[in-house]
Amino acid sequence: MSRRTAGGFVLLALLLAAVNLRAHLASLPPVVDDVAASLGLTSAGVGLLTSVPVLCFALFTPAASALTARVGPERAITLGLLGILGGTLLRSTGSVTTAMVGTTVLGVGITIGNVAVPVVIARDFRERAASVTGAYAATMNAGSTVTTLLTVPLAVAYGWQWALAGWGVLAVLALAFWVPAGRGLAAHHRKVDAADAARGAGSAATDAGDDRTAHAAQRRLVVLLTLAFAGQASGYYAMTAWLPSILGDTVGLAPAAAGGGAAPFQLAAIAGAFLVPIALAGRVPARAVAASLSALWIALPVGLLVAPDLWWLWVCLAGAAQGGSFTVILTLLAQRSPSVAAARRGSAVVQTAGYACAAAAPTALGAIHESTAGWTAPLLVILALLVVMAVALWTASRPTYLDR
Structure with missing residues (x-):
């Protein structure tokens, strides 16, 4: 083979x-x-x-x-x-x-x-x-x-x-x-590791200053991507849980129609996940990709608040954005970590914190909805989470990380 x-x-x-x-x-x-x-x-x-x-x-x-x-x-x-x-x-x-x-x-x-x-x-x-x-x-x-x-x-x-x-x-x-x-x-990889070991310890020597710089950059990257993933995952799981109810209450869709109306939020993610690599391969800057996806994601809570009649547009845009932003976060971690071990450790931190927030998000959103008897406050919370994601992604994707 x-x-x-x-x-x-x-x-x-x-x-x-x-x-x-x-x-x-x-x-x-x-x-x-x-x-x-x-x-x-x-x-x-x-x-x-x-x-x-x-x-x-x-x-x-x-x-x-x-x-x-x-x-x-x-x-x-x-x-x-x-x-x-x-x-x-x-x-x-x-x-x-x-x-x-x-x-x-x-x-x-x-x-x-x-x-x-x-x-x-x-x-x-x-x-x-x-x-x-x-x-x-x-x-x-x-x-x-x-x-x-x-x-x-x-x-x-x-x-x-x-x-x-x-x-x-x-x-x-x-x-x-x-x-x-x-x-x-x-x-x-066993063969590769054995070959590397045979070369001796001399090739493993690195400049201590460069090593400290790489570790500091990795820590900053992990912190930023943790914030981005926490906002992304919390927004995704909260909207997955409550979007049909939001569409039913704010737009007046029947339960079956509301469930169908929420489906593009999942389906469009496939397109978003595929379009991000195409954009990056076409030399579109990672920062521009991240900013565009953040804007499309944010369009969902903002759109449902100011123009709910166009709900289908906001759902489709946000669906593509949530699939694309997930791809951007993991791509930045894979490409900009100094080693595989650093990528693994960074992934553990990003996912642990991000999914901890995501696990609490649907319950918290439901509690806010119940206490306020409406969806304005919950949608503002989603907006705040996505703004955090946008700022973190904007910072993490700046060219200085890629060019270090």
């Missing part, structure tokens, strides 16, 4: 693994009422069941980072996929306990993938980090779109348990490709 063919096989296997990082989460909301009725869950129980994975992202990202460093990203991705498969099957067995435990196992498996997949991108696709990260983000959104659309028909035909468990085939397919691809990749 040629090097190019091997690289293509690894990329295919990596993208199949990426499908599993959101698809299983998106399969639950369409049938959550059936699940609640079958298991006897209260509204609080349903909220816990749907929020557990995001809590896992926040709580277990440091452990996932340590695991990736210890066993390597290849084995970590395999373990993550096994956790996703086991958790998917366990949550469908028909009891409250197994549903909660299975969802937790699923969340931990996805957390490992969230950390390990970007490490492989930063290490093995560094020169194509923007395009591969875009494909990674688009694949995740495509997977969640497919499970969102098809879970209800499957549940009607076979019941919710089989409908949810059936998506385990995605993890099986990913494992079938990733296990051989990961073994080959690990073997390749």
